[in-house]
Amino acid sequence: MTNHWIDIKNADSILIMGSNAAEHHPISFKWVLEAKDKGATVMHVDPKFSRTSARSDFHVPLRSGTDIAFLGGMIKYILDSESYFKEYVVEYTNAALIVGKDYGFKDGLFTGYDSKTRKYDKSKWNFEIDSEGNPKRDKSLKHPRCVFQLMKKHYSRYSLDKASATTGVSEENLMKVFKAFAATGRRDKAGTVMYALGWTQHTVGVQNIRSAGIIQLLLGNIGIAGGGINALRGEPNVQGSTDHTLLYHLIPGYMAMPLNTWQTFDEYNKANTPVSHDPQSANWWQHKPKYLASLLKAWYGENATKENGFCYDLLPKAEKGEDYSYLYLFDRMYENKIRGGIIIGLNPMNSVPNSNKVRKALDRLDWLVTSELHHTETTDNWKRPGVDPKKVKTEVFLFPSAHRLEKEGSVTNSGRWMLWHYQATKPAFEAKSFGDMFVGFMKRVQALYAKEGGKLPEAVLKMDYPDKYDPEELCAKINGHFTRDTTIKGKLYKKGQLVPSFTALGDDGSTSSLNWLYTGSYTEKDGNKSKRRSTKQTEMQKRIGLFPNWAWCWPVNRRILYNRASVDLNGKPYNPAKAVIEWNGKKWVGDVPDGGWPPMSSGKGRLPFIMHKNGVGQLFGPGRQDGPFSEHYEPVETPVDFNLFSKQLSSPCYKFVSSDMDKLARPADPNYPVVLTTYSLTEHWCGGGETRNIPNLLEAEPQQYVEMSPELAKEKGIKNGDGVIVESVRGRVEAIAMVTIRMRPLKVHGRIIHEIGMPFCYGWTTPGTGDATNRLTPSVGDPNTTIPEFKACCVNIRKADKLTELAT
Amino acid sequence: MKFNRRSFIKLAGSGTAYLALAQIGVSLTPVTAYAKDIKISGAKEIVTVCPFCSVSCHVIGYVKGGKLVSTEGDPDYPINQGSLCAKGAAMLSMTNSHHRLQKPLYRAPYSEKWEEKSWDWMLDRMARRIKDTRDKDIILKNKKGDTVNRLESMFLLGTSHAGNEECALAHQAMRGLGVVHMDHQARI
Numbered sequence: 001m002t003n004h005w006i007d008i009k010n011a012d013s014i015l016i017m018g019s020n021a022a023e024h025h026p027i028s029f030k031w032v033l034e035a036k037d038k039g040a041t042v043m044h045v046d047p048k049f050s051r052t053s054a055r056s057d058f059h060v061p062l063r064s065g066t067d068i069a070f071l072g073g074m075i076k077y078i079l080d081s082e083s084y085f086k087e088y089v090v091e092y093t094n095a096a097l098i099v100g101k102d103y104g105f106k107d108g109l110f111t112g113y114d115s116k117t118r119k120y121d122k123s124k125w126n127f128e129i130d131s132e133g134n135p136k137r138d139k140s141l142k143h144p145r146c147v148f149q150l151m152k153k154h155y156s157r158y159s160l161d162k163a164s165a166t167t168g169v170s171e172e173n174l175m176k177v178f179k180a181f182a183a184t185g186r187r188d189k190a191g192t193v194m195y196a197l198g199w200t201q202h203t204v205g206v207q208n209i210r211s212a213g214i215i216q217l218l219l220g221n222i223g224i225a226g227g228g229i230n231a232l233r234g235e236p237n238v239q240g241s242t243d244h245t246l247l248y249h250l251i252p253g254y255m256a257m258p259l260n261t262w263q264t265f266d267e268y269n270k271a272n273t274p275v276s277h278d279p280q281s282a283n284w285w286q287h288k289p290k291y292l293a294s295l296l297k298a299w300y301g302e303n304a305t306k307e308n309g310f311c312y313d314l315l316p317k318a319e320k321g322e323d324y325s326y327l328y329l330f331d332r333m334y335e336n337k338i339r340g341g342i343i344i345g346l347n348p349m350n351s352v353p354n355s356n357k358v359r360k361a362l363d364r365l366d367w368l369v370t371s372e373l374h375h376t377e378t379t380d381n382w383k384r385p386g387v388d389p390k391k392v393k394t395e396v397f398l399f400p401s402a403h404r405l406e407k408e409g410s411v412t413n414s415g416r417w418m419l420w421h422y423q424a425t426k427p428a429f430e431a432k433s434f435g436d437m438f439v440g441f442m443k444r445v446q447a448l449y450a451k452e453g454g455k456l457p458e459a460v461l462k463m464d465y466p467d468k469y470d471p472e473e474l475c476a477k478i479n480g481h482f483t484r485d486t487t488i489k490g491k492l493y494k495k496g497q498l499v500p501s502f503t504a505l506g507d508d509g510s511t512s513s514l515n516w517l518y519t520g521s522y523t524e525k526d527g528n529k530s531k532r533r534s535t536k537q538t539e540m541q542k543r544i545g546l547f548p549n550w551a552w553c554w555p556v557n558r559r560i561l562y563n564r565a566s567v568d569l570n571g572k573p574y575n576p577a578k579a580v581i582e583w584n585g586k587k588w589v590g591d592v593p594d595g596g597w598p599p600m601s602s603g604k605g606r607l608p609f610i611m612h613k614n615g616v617g618q619l620f621g622p623g624r625q626d627g628p629f630s631e632h633y634e635p636v637e638t639p640v641d642f643n644l645f646s647k648q649l650s651s652p653c654y655k656f657v658s659s660d661m662d663k664l665a666r667p668a669d670p671n672y673p674v675v676l677t678t679y680s681l682t683e684h685w686c687g688g689g690e691t692r693n694i695p696n697l698l699e700a701e702p703q704q705y706v707e708m709s710p711e712l713a714k715e716k717g718i719k720n721g722d723g724v725i726v727e728s729v730r731g732r733v734e735a736i737a738m739v740t741i742r743m744r745p746l747k748v749h750g751r752i753i754h755e756i757g758m759p760f761c762y763g764w765t766t767p768g769t770g771d772a773t774n775r776l777t778p779s780v781g782d783p784n785t786t787i788p789e790f791k792a793c794c795v796n797i798r799k800a801d802k803l804t805e806l807a808t
Numbered sequence: 809m810k811f812n813r814r815s816f817i818k819l820a821g822s823g824t825a826y827l828a829l830a831q832i833g834v835s836l837t838p839v840t841a842y843a844k845d846i847k848i849s850g851a852k853e854i855v856t857v858c859p860f861c862s863v864s865c866h867v868i869g870y871v872k873g874g875k876l877v878s879t880e881g882d883p884d885y886p887i888n889q890g891s892l893c894a895k896g897a898a899m900l901s902m903t904n905s906h907h908r909l910q911k912p913l914y915r916a917p918y919s920e921k922w923e924e925k926s927w928d929w930m931l932d933r934m935a936r937r938i939k940d941t942r943d944k945d946i947i948l949k950n951k952k953g954d955t956v957n958r959l960e961s962m963f964l965l966g967t968s969h970a971g972n973e974e975c976a977l978a979h980q981a982m983r984g985l986g987v988v989h990m991d992h993q994a995r996i
Contacts, residue, residue: 005863005887006886006887024861025861025862025863026861026863026893026894027863027865027887027888027891027892027893027896028863030888030889030891201996232861232862233861233862234861234862234993235860235861235862235968235969235993235994236857236858236859236860236861236862236864236968236969237859237862237968237969237970237971237972237975238862238968238992238993238994239862240968240971240972240975241967241968241970241972241975241992241993241994242994243972243975244972244975244976244979245975245979246964246966246967246968246970246975246978246979246990246991246992246994247990247991247992247994247995248988248989248990248991251979251983252976252979257988260950260952260954260955260956261954263954263955299980299983299984313955314957314984315957315983316956316957316958316959316983316986316987316988317954317955317956317957317958318958318988319950319956319958324960324988324989324990324991325991325995326965326991326995326996329963329965329989329991332960332989337960337961338960338961338962338963338989339941339944339945339961339962340937340938340941340961340962341962341963341964341965341989342963342964342965342966343965343966344964344965344966344967344969344970345966345967345968345969345970346965346966346967346969346992346993348965348996351996352996366917366937366941367937367941369934369937372909373902373905373908373909374905374907374908374909375909382915383920389918389919389920390918390920391918392917392918393917393918394915394917395914395915395916395917395937396914396915397912397913397914397930397933397934398909398912398913398914398915398922399909399912399927399930400908400909400910400911400912401909403859403902403903403908404856404857404858404859404903404969405854405856405867405869405876405879405899405903406903407971409971409972409973409974410971410972410973411857411864411971411972412862412864412972413862413863413864413887414862414863414864417864418972419857419864419866421855421856421857421971422854422855422856423854424854424856424869424871424876425869425871425874425875425876425903426874428903428904428908428910429908429909429910429911430910430911430912430927431908431909431910432927433974434967434969434970434974434978435970435971435973435974435977437931438974438977438978438981439977440927440931441931441934441935441938442981442984444931444932444934444935445935445938445939445985447935448935448936448939449939452939454939454942454943455942455943455946455948456946456948456957456986459957459984459985459986460984460985463980463984465977465980465981465984466977469974469977471971471973471974474973474976474977475972475973477976478972478973478976514976514980515976518972533855533884535884535886545886547886550885550886682893682894682895683894683895685860685895686993690902691895691898693905693907694898694901694902694905695901696898696901697894697895697898700894785995786995787995787996788996790996
């Protein structure tokens with residue numbers, strides 16, 4: 001989230017799209033309802049009517065996978081009606097920047113596309129540069145190649161009739177949402193966007209969110225109270241686990257994973273440190289070498305020196321352009337290229353698409369280590385129904401895992417608040433924490449290398465890895481220490497003392513930090529700030545519910561990101577009633593500003609979007625794999641065979657794997673005419689591996705079902721409560737029919753398209769509840785993130801003759 | 809004096825209960841009798857964070873004699889203000905569930921059953937598996953001759969259920985071994 005949970009109450013207009021917040025982030029809705037009580041308009045755009053819809057001012061059903069047609073229509077409306085916040089757009093976004101002559105867009109493709117590699121040459125989208133090396137600007141926004149004009153042209157095609165015919169939303173309903181949200185393009189109004197996996201889990205996932213980013217920048221809604229782009233992160237500590245990076249393509253603190261093309265510390269820094277010649281741009285990533293050096297010092301301790309590139313040479317280097325995410329991992333496993341691995345606190349045999357394939361793939365491992373609270377479809381895959389264990393070679397280790405209340409440590413919520421949880425009781429039975437498990441096996445691996453030698457032993461042995469899992473000590477290590485006596489701004493810090501802020505991190509080996517974003521969270525002065533529980537705040541902070549003294553949030557306890565965009569050039573808040581920061585003539589008051597520089601009018605200021613090289617919000621986003629503007633493409637499996645916006649039916653860059661089990665239905669396949677979307681439940685957690693084993697939760701949601709409209713039910717001869725088979729080209733799933741007006745038939749391309757919805761939390765280890773819905777979904781992913789397209793695929797549905805997976 | 813159920817319980821559970829209650833003019837006898845019976849009287853309050861969606865509602869665990877006897881939403885936490893959803897409200901039964909895995913389990917290749925083992929046995933064997941895999945498969949140079957130090961044949965999946973400190977440790981371990989196939993809930 002750019003903002004945080006409580007801040008939702010400051011919104012005048014709330015667009016919930018790609019999320020069912022009331023059911024999946026139930027307590028977040030407290031703040032939605034508070035905004036509504038104060039007069040905010042709450043809108044829910046989602047294929048299914050849910051408890052979120054019930055509490056919204058209006059619900060607008062749309063066909064899964066058509067969000068960009070909807071949002072593109074909204075961008076066109078904002079531009080045509082001139083609802084945008086002009087001063088903000090001119091000063092704080094890249095609207096005025098001139099794009100180079102190579103940029104173009106034709107027939108659904110941007111310039112630079114190579115159909116063989118399915119990739120773009122992004123240099124075709126560069127800005128035009130002046131003699132000082134800065135992008136050229138036209139603040140009148142009239143230059144035909146300025147971002148504003150290109151954007152106008154791009155979205156001029158998103159007419160109401162095409163948006164309506166594509167999404168299945170009536171023109172009247174489209175206008176209702178467009179008008180209510182565009183009304184926040186005023187300096188004294190705020191609109192917020194709440195999204196979740198309903199936006200990310202598409203082959204155009206990133207561009208769904210880009211579309212919202214464009215809308216929020218046009219309306220001046222980023223950086224302000226009640227605004228922002230708010231990803232409702234779905235998992236317990238998924239913000240923290242992303243920051244600390246259990247992901248292949250990054251190292252902690254959002255730095256790129258080293259690649260084979262960056263062989264040395266210097267080569268890495270040269271390729272990854274942006275350079276700006278604009279004195280008004282903070283270009284914060286210019287500091288990256290300090291963060292990398294500090295990370296390597298934390299990893300390799302005394303062994304990391306400036307002379308040896310801080311042991312950068314020892315790190316693995318990913319192959320440039322290679323993808324090591326789930327889809328490709330399971331494909332390689334299926335091809336017998338993976339020997340063993342570790343799966344903890346995760347149930348991919350239920351939660352990764354095309355379950356029939358991934359379950360077979362897992363059989364091909366030599367060894368597998370798991371750590372869980374209960375047996376799951378993953379830990380017990382070797383004895384799943386229909387499989388003879390005597391034929392499965394995998395050696396499986398299953399460790400009993402400690403529950404949250406049985407361990408202490410910090411987690412980070414969606415609003416970037418770092419929160420300490422204390423240990424209530426000792427782990428039950430013989431359970432232990434993941435931390436104990438990692439230290440347990442890594443110390444043993446180190447001992448084996450010390451004794452026996454082996455391949456590249458120094459990469460293992462030179463690591464500064466703890467002998468014992470101590471979360472408090474690690475929390476301090478994440479913040480970082482001085483590795484020698486160092487003077488910062490006239491103050492001497494002794495070797496071993498905690499680093500006070502990331503501005504004190506050095507690229508010379510003087511500091512260590514496991515994650516620069518968290519530097520400042522644990523200091524000599526205040527101790528572990530994630531433990532703070534003070535509700536103290538100034539009147540100004542209280543008006544917007546900032547709570548700066550409760551816990552700590554990254555970066556530098558800044559509660560609302562890009563907050564320098566909430567004030568005018570003189571540092572005065574656009575909306576004084578809900579001011580985030582204000583320049584009082586000497587300093588900023590309110591939230592921690594995005595850098596302490598004075599306001600822009602002083603001539604010494606810095607532009608608000610400090611993480612971008614040019615300091616401005618990116619209406620034009622030349623860094624994405626699939627284009628600098630969003631464009632509607634159909635889901636990979638689609639019930640239609642043409643696209644009203646271009647000749648390009650699906651994303652030209654989407655990712656896929658192509659084993660014999662990765663079948664796809666062809667567009668508008670008459671065998672699979674129904675759209676399927678999938679979702680979580682309030683009572684069950686994701687793949688259900690824990691919650692299905694809790695009797696009170698299982699009782700509330702006991703069995704696999706499918707929600708379908710009365711119209712579709714009639715067409716298929718299905719009654720409420722009937723057992724049905726849902727089938728895609730990849731697999732079939734049994735479910736109980738829930739015939740409900742919560743699902744609506746949609747008029748798409750002039751005919752009726754039906755959509756159905758299913759939860760994905762049930763699995764065979766809880767007998768009678770059903771089994772993986774993801775046996776239906778395809779292994780295709782977004783070109784930027786490789787997040788799979790769980791939210792839209794094509795199926796058929798029929799009454800079952802008999803049921804084997806469900807208790808009846 | 810602000811007087812809510814929690815502060816009342818705190819008072820009732822402490823030695824100063826009579827004095828405090830007398831000060832605010834409450835009839836003592838029936839209340840004291842009730843407080844003696846409720847399961848959280850005298851329990852230690854421990855603040856934790858719900859392990860589900862990232863609203864991160866705060867939960868108070870009540871511990872008596874080393875046992876978790878009750879859980880409820882933390883009314884002081886400014887985000888959830890004491891509220892919990894169905895999952896958060898089930899924290900007590902989740903933690904105390906006897907359905908939970910109790911011992912480390914091992915399944916040998918081609919075996920039809922789990923066997924109970926000790927943590928040490930399991931960790932020793934796991935470490936051996938990792939080292940052998942690494943020594944056999946690590947790719948020191950790619951086809952172009954670039955140094956890559958990559959262990960492609962081993963992977964880590966998960967988990968956002970881990971705390972920040974655990975994630976930091978897990979990432980460091982994997983990069984130290986050369987693992988590149990690493991992913992978790994953030995991508996699904």
